[in-house]
Amino acid sequence: MLGAAFLMATSAIGPGFLTQTTVFTQNLASSFGFVILISIIIDIFAQTNVWRIIAVAEKKGQDIANMVLPGLGYILALLIVLGGLAFNIGNIAGAGLGLNAMTGISPKIGAIISAVIAVLIFLVKEAGKVMDRFIQIAGLVMIALMLFVTWKTAPPVGEAVIHTFVPDEINFFVIMTIVGGSVGGYITFAGGHRLLDAGLKGTKALPEVTKSSVMGILITTIMRIALFLAVLGVVSKGLQIDPSNPPASVFKLAAGNAGYKIFGIIMWAAAITSVVGAAYTSVSFIQTFSEKLNRNSKWAIIGFIVFSTLCFVLIGKPVKVLLLVGALNSLILPIALGVLLIAAYKKKIVGDYKHPLWLTISGVIVVIALIYMGGYTLINQLPLLFK
Secondary structure, three states, X not given: OHHHHHHHHHHHOOHHHHHHHHHHHHHHHHHHHHHHHHHHHHHHHHHHHHHHHHHHHOOOHXXXXXXXXXXXXXXXXXXHHHHHHHHHHHHHHHHHHHHHHHHOOOHHHHHHHHHHHHHHXXXXXXXXXXXXXXXXXXXXXXXXXXXXXXXXXXXXXXXXXHHHHOOOOOOHHHHHHHHHHHXXXXXXXXXXXXXXXXXXXXXXXXXXXXXXXXXXXXXXXXXXXXHHHHHHHHHHOOOOOOOOOHHHHXXXXXXXXXXXXXXXXXXXXXXXXXXXXXXXXXXXXXXXHOHHHHHOHHHHHHHHHHHHHHHHHHHOOOHHHHHHHHHHHHHHHHHHHHHHHHHXXXXXXXXXXXXXXHHHHHHHHHHHHHHHHHHHHHHHHHHHHHO
């Protein structure tokens, strides 16, 4: 349960998470608290539905989608793997930057070292247990360091609490971006697939599955709130954040050179755990299509990590690909959640299980809202590819 929760949470807490939270807090100030509140509500409804249906069906997302409509699982798997690969290149880059901040070595050398560490996790005999433990330790280190930096900046907590419920400004694009970063693409399925692989499935396991999904959201939320308050503390003092590297700038302003080293540790931990989560979950989406692939899934995961690293080292971060996949990724959650909600009412998939009406209604609302917001992203991002 804890391993699945941390896998989902640390998959969400990547380099993009640190940058987005910093930039949006700088733009919206204390009103960013409202964005966090709305994203928590959407995240909980989305994750609870997805994890619960996967557990009851005792099948992975792509297999459920194929049972709803033949061929749909392959399309969903393609979108997940494409998004996971593109963002994993960014995660590898973030790991390299984290080691660069900690030790001064070049980002590319740092990326290679990080990739080797990630690969070693999957070469161990008890890879699943090692992955769970590594992610839990890295996650706890991130949270502890982040809380320290938050304390150092002495943010206006009272103002943040007020504007969380009564914001000065509501920005739907920011909400969509944060939700996409928290439970978009492969992240939606990371914990659910991990629980399935660990044997936690069926209607009897539903209380544990629900608890684990909510726990994952709350871990992500603690990190987001801590980073939000740290940035707010810097902004409220009128200090200037460096636009070339906003999160690093916040840490340096908060605690000097020691703060910059702390940024390096958090960036590396966030990136390396996201590398592991993206590789594991992306491969889990194709391994059931072939018995041979299923038997050799750890080698597929290792190949995924190595390929992501080579892309970064040899050609750098492909910005245009990331833009396109980012736009597509915002549409994966409503498609996936919509398909699973349909599956929840098919006896051949879930048997005699009755999906709670309140979860269905909340899930449908999330699907409609995210289709609207995802379409907005697609329309606004696609033109950037041709500039």
